[in-house]
Amino acid sequence: MEYKDLQPKEVFHWFKEISNIPRESGNEKEISDFLVNFAKERNLEYWQDDALNVYIKKKASKDFENYPEVLLQGHMDMVCVKENGSDHDFSKDPIELVIDGDWLTANKTTLGADDGIAVAYALAILDDEKISHRPISVLITTGEETSMVGVNNLDTKKLGNPKYLLNIDSEEEGILTIGCAGGMDIKYSFEKEYEKKDGEFISIELKNFQGGHSGMEIDKYRLNAIKGLVRIINELDSYKIGKISGGVKRNAIPSEAFAIIEVKNAKDAIKNLSKVKDEIIHEYKNSDPKGEIIIKECQFDGEVLTKDLSEKIVKANLIVADGPVKKYDGNLVTSSNLGLIEEDEEKITFTILARSEVTSAKRFRRDVIKNQVELFGAKVETLNEYPGWEREDSELLEIMKNVWEKLNGEKPQVLTTHGGLECGLLKQDMKETQMVSFGPEIQGAHSPEERVNIKSTENNYKFLVEILKELK
Numbered sequence: 001m002e003y004k005d006l007q008p009k010e011v012f013h014w015f016k017e018i019s020n021i022p023r024e025s026g027n028e029k030e031i032s033d034f035l036v037n038f039a040k041e042r043n044l045e046y047w048q049d050d051a052l053n054v055y056i057k058k059k060a061s062k063d064f065e066n067y068p069e070v071l072l073q074g075h076m077d078m079v080c081v082k083e084n085g086s087d088h089d090f091s092k093d094p095i096e097l098v099i100d101g102d103w104l105t106a107n108k109t110t111l112g113a114d115d116g117i118a119v120a121y122a123l124a125i126l127d128d129e130k131i132s133h134r135p136i137s138v139l140i141t142t143g144e145e146t147s148m149v150g151v152n153n154l155d156t157k158k159l160g161n162p163k164y165l166l167n168i169d170s171e172e173e174g175i176l177t178i179g180c181a182g183g184m185d186i187k188y189s190f191e192k193e194y195e196k197k198d199g200e201f202i203s204i205e206l207k208n209f210q211g212g213h214s215g216m217e218i219d220k221y222r223l224n225a226i227k228g229l230v231r232i233i234n235e236l237d238s239y240k241i242g243k244i245s246g247g248v249k250r251n252a253i254p255s256e257a258f259a260i261i262e263v264k265n266a267k268d269a270i271k272n273l274s275k276v277k278d279e280i281i282h283e284y285k286n287s288d289p290k291g292e293i294i295i296k297e298c299q300f301d302g303e304v305l306t307k308d309l310s311e312k313i314v315k316a317n318l319i320v321a322d323g324p325v326k327k328y329d330g331n332l333v334t335s336s337n338l339g340l341i342e343e344d345e346e347k348i349t350f351t352i353l354a355r356s357e358v359t360s361a362k363r364f365r366r367d368v369i370k371n372q373v374e375l376f377g378a379k380v381e382t383l384n385e386y387p388g389w390e391r392e393d394s395e396l397l398e399i400m401k402n403v404w405e406k407l408n409g410e411k412p413q414v415l416t417t418h419g420g421l422e423c424g425l426l427k428q429d430m431k432e433t434q435m436v437s438f439g440p441e442i443q444g445a446h447s448p449e450e451r452v453n454i455k456s457t458e459n460n461y462k463f464l465v466e467i468l469k470e471l472k
Helices: 009-019 029-041 113-127 225-233 266-283 307-319 359-374 395-408 423-429 454-470
Strands: 045-048 054-058 070-075 097-100 103-106 136-141 164-167 175-180 182-191 200-207 240-246 257-263 292-298 323-328 331-343 347-356 379-386 413-417 434-437 451-453
Touching: 009 029, 009 113, 009 454, 029 045, 029 054, 029 113, 054 113, 070 113, 103 454, 113 136, 113 451, 113 454, 164 423, 175 395, 182 307, 182 359, 200 225, 200 266, 225 240, 225 257, 225 266, 225 292, 225 307, 225 331, 240 307, 257 266, 266 292, 307 359, 323 359, 331 359, 347 359, 359 379, 395 434, 395 454, 423 434, 451 454
Parallel strands: 070 136, 070 164, 164 434, 175 413
Antiparallel strands: 045 054, 054 136, 097 103, 103 451, 175 434, 182 347, 182 379, 200 257, 200 292, 240 257, 240 331, 323 331, 331 347
8 A cells, every 4th residue: 555545635645744844842833834824825714822832713614603613632743752773863854654554654763643643634624625514723732742831831712712622632543531641740860970980881771672652651561771771780789870871752661771881890790780681681572572782891981970979870760660650440540750861061860750640649659759869869850740631521522422433333432541631731721611532543652663553543534524513
């Protein structure tokens, strides 16, 4: 099958168009302007705000003019992660789309179906004059994958008073989402202290682990490469850190990590670490079969941290809370992801994204982490907190359940998600707006394994079109 043959053509046409445009979180100016130009060319009402959010409105079809408005909502930014060895430049290179059987994926990079599919759906709807519908508006936000900067800086009064909101940012076929987890970033840092070098050096590299979405896949048995790295270093009798790094995004499970470590004898250290290396590979042989751990002797010209500080950093990250914490009725409620190591001239900073449907549980997770790392001298700050979206039943939900069953011959599931959705923030100001989230089957989001099911993309677009007809 060739790309031009994919159905629905209009959706995959627009998905390819936006895949040609850089849209990493924080670099959305070009894609935002593209959406503005789309609206201008079709004489549609629109606005673009200082946060680069874009709103587009389309008048109702004949005989639907007096029906309440429906708002389609998603985000334009994507998580940009690539495989080791890929020379892809997300600041300028188009995403290279690849058809793999029943799936659309990308060549060694994230695909951006999260949430490019929402943008493609919305553009296809706005561009189609044959669809019968009530007044439609579209809101495409920025920075959802980082700090939700777009929706945080949105003037919701400019949205009017839509009765219904369809968020197209869910990733499982046949599931209607009516609640989500809130989150916060927890950053803890260690001030650098150096001492004289007096040994040999080894490098420890973990790569090609599966990683994945820190909300949707945090409860799957996958290695956090940062946790794996400190586990290996901790097996050494004596060590000093020369360099340490790990992860790509704080909301992705780290698939890679790297360190240069000073030891007394490099050959002995490599031999002693072979056991824990083999243990980790064995533990994750089924869930992370592509993962590699490479330990070898190396040269290092830089400075090394003191033995005391090196041990504090390793032990703090060895014990810090990571992964799922609580489940209720089969649903994941609370978790945290040690996602990122950043280093500058003065300090080394670690970032954890904590999530929970329950605000108090999320803040308790923060307090646990804060107390754990402060025992080792870390300085802690929390930021970018956003609320969860409490489960709500509604008229919109009942309509969507009936439409799905009519189209597919079976009832959809109705669940909450552990991922973060912008509905939580929007709901604070839009209390009367009924909201439901849905979307096609997407696997491996936030990783180079990301893929979207082609048939599911078609099914959910038909579902969306039928919803717009039924909302009378």
